[in-house]
Amino acid sequence: MIPRIYVPADSGALALGAEKVAKAIEKELKERGVEAKIVRNGSRGAYFLEPMVEVATAEGRVAYGPVKPSDVKSLFDSGFLKGGHHKRWLGSPDKIPFFAKQTRLTFARCGIIDPLSLDSYKSHGGLNGLQNAVAMAPADIVKQVTESGLRGRGGAGFPTGIKWKTVLDTAGEQKYIVCNADEGDSATFADRMIMEGDPFVLIEGMAIAGIATGATKGFVYIRSEYPHAVATMNKAVAIARKAGVLGVNVLGSPNAFDMEIRVGAGAYVCGEETSLLNSLEGKRGVVRAKPPLPAIQGLFGKPTVINNVISLASVPVIMDKGAAYYKDFGMGRSRGTIPIQIAGNVKHGGLFETAFGLTLGEIVDDIGGGTSTGRPVKAVQVGGPLGAYFPRALFDTPFDYEEFAKRDGLIGHAGITVFDDTADMLKQARFAMEFCAIESCGKCTPCRIGSTRGVEVLDKVAAGIEAEKNLALVTDLCNTMKFGSLCALGGFTPYPVMSSITHFPEDFKPAPARVAAE
Amino acid sequence: MTMQAASTEIASRTAAIIDEMKGLEGPLLPILHSIQEEFGHVPKDALPVIADGLNLSRAEVHGVVSFYHDFRAKPAGRHVLKLCQAEACQSMGSEAVAAKVKQLLGIDFHETARDGSVTLEPVYCLGLCACSPSAMLDGEVIGRLDDEKIEEIVAEVRS
Numbered sequence: 188m189i190p191r192i193y194v195p196a197d198s199g200a201l202a203l204g205a206e207k208v209a210k211a212i213e214k215e216l217k218e219r220g221v222e223a224k225i226v227r228n229g230s231r232g233a234y235f236l237e238p239m240v241e242v243a244t245a246e247g248r249v250a251y252g253p254v255k256p257s258d259v260k261s262l263f264d265s266g267f268l269k270g271g272h273h274k275r276w277l278g279s280p281d282k283i284p285f286f287a288k289q290t291r292l293t294f295a296r297c298g299i300i301d302p303l304s305l306d307s308y309k310s311h312g313g314l315n316g317l318q319n320a321v322a323m324a325p326a327d328i329v330k331q332v333t334e335s336g337l338r339g340r341g342g343a344g345f346p347t348g349i350k351w352k353t354v355l356d357t358a359g360e361q362k363y364i365v366c367n368a369d370e371g372d373s374a375t376f377a378d379r380m381i382m383e384g385d386p387f388v389l390i391e392g393m394a395i396a397g398i399a400t401g402a403t404k405g406f407v408y409i410r411s412e413y414p415h416a417v418a419t420m421n422k423a424v425a426i427a428r429k430a431g432v433l434g435v436n437v438l439g440s441p442n443a444f445d446m447e448i449r450v451g452a453g454a455y456v457c458g459e460e461t462s463l464l465n466s467l468e469g470k471r472g473v474v475r476a477k478p479p480l481p482a483i484q485g486l487f488g489k490p491t492v493i494n495n496v497i498s499l500a501s502v503p504v505i506m507d508k509g510a511a512y513y514k515d516f517g518m519g520r521s522r523g524t525i526p527i528q529i530a531g532n533v534k535h536g537g538l539f540e541t542a543f544g545l546t547l548g549e550i551v552d553d554i555g556g557g558t559s560t561g562r563p564v565k566a567v568q569v570g571g572p573l574g575a576y577f578p579r580a581l582f583d584t585p586f587d588y589e590e591f592a593k594r595d596g597l598i599g600h601a602g603i604t605v606f607d608d609t610a611d612m613l614k615q616a617r618f619a620m621e622f623c624a625i626e627s628c629g630k631c632t633p634c635r636i637g638s639t640r641g642v643e644v645l646d647k648v649a650a651g652i653e654a655e656k657n658l659a660l661v662t663d664l665c666n667t668m669k670f671g672s673l674c675a676l677g678g679f680t681p682y683p684v685m686s687s688i689t690h691f692p693e694d695f696k697p698a699p700a701r702v703a704a705e
Numbered sequence: 706m707t708m709q710a711a712s713t714e715i716a717s718r719t720a721a722i723i724d725e726m727k728g729l730e731g732p733l734l735p736i737l738h739s740i741q742e743e744f745g746h747v748p749k750d751a752l753p754v755i756a757d758g759l760n761l762s763r764a765e766v767h768g769v770v771s772f773y774h775d776f777r778a779k780p781a782g783r784h785v786l787k788l789c790q791a792e793a794c795q796s797m798g799s800e801a802v803a804a805k806v807k808q809l810l811g812i813d814f815h816e817t818a819r820d821g822s823v824t825l826e827p828v829y830c831l832g833l834c835a836c837s838p839s840a841m842l843d844g845e846v847i848g849r850l851d852d853e854k855i856e857e858i859v860a861e862v863r864s
Contacts, residue, residue: 198831198832198833198846199832199833199835199836199846199848201845201846202833202836202839202846202847202848202849203836203848203849234835234836235835237836370832371829371830372830373791373792373793373794373829373830373834374792374793374834375830375832375834376832376833376834376835378832379832404730411738411775412828412830412831412832412841413832414844415846447729449731449734449735450734450735450738451734451773451775452734452737452738452773452774452775452776453773453774453775454772454773454774455829466734467731467734468731469731469732469733469734469759469769470733470769471768471769471772472772472773473772487730487731528834528835529835530793530834530835530837531792531793531796531797531834531837532796532797532837533835536834536835536836537835538835559797568792571792572791572792572829602793602834604792604793604796604834605796606796607796610796615792615795618792618795622791622829625829626829628772
């Protein structure tokens with residue numbers, strides 16, 4: 188067997204030079220007259236080790252990283268094709284602590300297989316879930332997903348099975364499955380990683396959703412900032428169609444299901460489900476009032492399941508190993524696993540899939556290893572631009588939907604941004620308002636106007652103009668936005684703002700006092 | 706080419722794109738992406754053709770084009786440089802990166818260099834949040850920007 192060398196083609200790895208490394212390896216192979224196959228896998232998610240190159244040896248895979256193009260010559264000299272020692276040698280990837288501590292259900296194959304090889308997918312348990320689903324009654328599939336306890340991983344945490352049941356129970360000649368891949372939250376990249384590293388799992392999850400609810404057509408709406416994910420998904424859909432995973436007879440069954448990849452156009456608000464539906468229909472991405480729920484009147488007014496990438500990609504393992512297996516992981520009402528994305532100013536950044544229940548402190552300090560600048564952690568924003576900033580004092584909060592809600596926060600799409608002690612929380616609060624103003628769809632007043640007024644008032648606070656009075660005004664404004672906005676953009680912008688004011692009051696003191704305090 | 710000839714040319718190429726894609730469910734966004742790919746921007750002269758082709762009002766088409774950040778009303782520079790300015794990149798100094806790039810290129814965000822070499826834009830997240838600060842140059846992703854990488858980028862867009 189000719190040796191196999193794995194060089195990730197994941198965007199994150201590419202951003203760190205994986206393409207140059209692949210080219211250098213190719214060149215070296217040619218010059219040395221050595222035969223080997225270069226596989227462009229996804230990333231396993233340890234970005235502090237990317238580009239992480241692996242070789243398949245008789246004793247299993249051996250990893251090297253982070254590899255620079257200039258390392259390639261010496262890697263060959265050290266006999267890396269047989270797992271030889273080198274300064275970049277990491278050993279078996281399964282034994283690297285960052286990976287060894289994880290529980291990988293949704294991301295079981297990501298970074299391991301060739302993303303565009305259906306055979307590789309199948310040999311790692313792929314299509315087992317869909318195989319089971321085609322032999323089941325739709326109501327039984329829905330029941331299994333409901334019993335697994337899976338909740339929407341996009342941020343809202345709504346039970347996936349209940350959403351599916353509504354669509355199943357709603358009569359309609361045409362129903363749709365829409366996958367929300369408009370992953371716009373800063374600190375999140377789980378959707379991108381799975382689409383680039385294991386696209387068939389998403390396709391399989393959508394096909395199961397289709398069979399479960401009677402929908403025959405699916406759309407994946409991917410943000411335009413993810414060109415690599417778009418390309419991989421398009422190729423994967425074509426392969427799946429050719430292999431009969433998609434089409435009029437899914438896996439040879441009487442069930443029809445096909446899908447298309449669509450690309451967004453740079454509007455953050457289109458990550459909100461009703462705005463996404465409008466965008467897919469070719470309209471302005473303006474939020475729709477609910478009711479009617481998308482499950483009843485969604486895309487083109489038809490019953491529609493709209494789920495996040497990770498929700499759908501978690502379905503195959505549930506249908507393969509059973510609801511009880513999945514439900515067994517987690518705590519309270521947060522069942523199963525969650526891919527936590529550790530980002531920003533952190534030493535060991537990347538994707539860490541684990542059962543719910545780790546504390547924020549364990550995630551940031553133990554797994555993340557603290558800041559990359561080596562300075563103390565000041566604040567951690569959990570849940571993207573609409574999530575709250577947590578101080579160290581709240582590091583005992585367990586990663587769980589309800590526990591975060593109790594502390595006026597949210598886990599959102601499970602992205603975590605770490606900031607060191609140079610962060611200015613007044614500036615962060617102002618940015619939250621500014622971002623809301625840039626991205627507001629304009630439909631509701633609290634969001635459209637409130638965000639702009641929020642920036643102005645916070646600027647007054649920064650300038651030391653009647654700070655106390657203006658902070659009271661911001662608080663009042665946040666209250667209006669929270670309860671008066673149509674969707675989470677205006678409704679949740681108060682989270683980063685109010686958490687900054689509450690937990691970091693020293694940053695909001697009038698300017699002279701702030702200078703004196705430093 | 707005269708103005709009128711240019712406008713006829715735009716109309717015919719736009720019509721060809723519409724013909725190819727109007728069978729899609731919800732064809733407007735895919736059509737606009739194709740038009741931008743064809744012309745480098747969404748020309749004003751294309752709008753009435755789209756409105757006719759899809760049986761929409763011109764106002765509706767204009768409303769959609771102007772809603773989305775991606776669609777350009779005029780061509781970009783030869784290179785397009787997007788710098789991520791979202792929270793994860795902020796935590797790693799994206800603001801200072803932006804200031805340095807702006808100074809080196811002599812332009813602000815949403816501007817194109819006078820020699821047409823580059824258009825500079827902010828972007829709110831490229832999904833490279835564990836390798837911040839990040840950027841995208843002509844569709845290629847770049848992580849962990851530092852002074853050296855910034856200078857390389859600037860040299861490349863200037864060449």
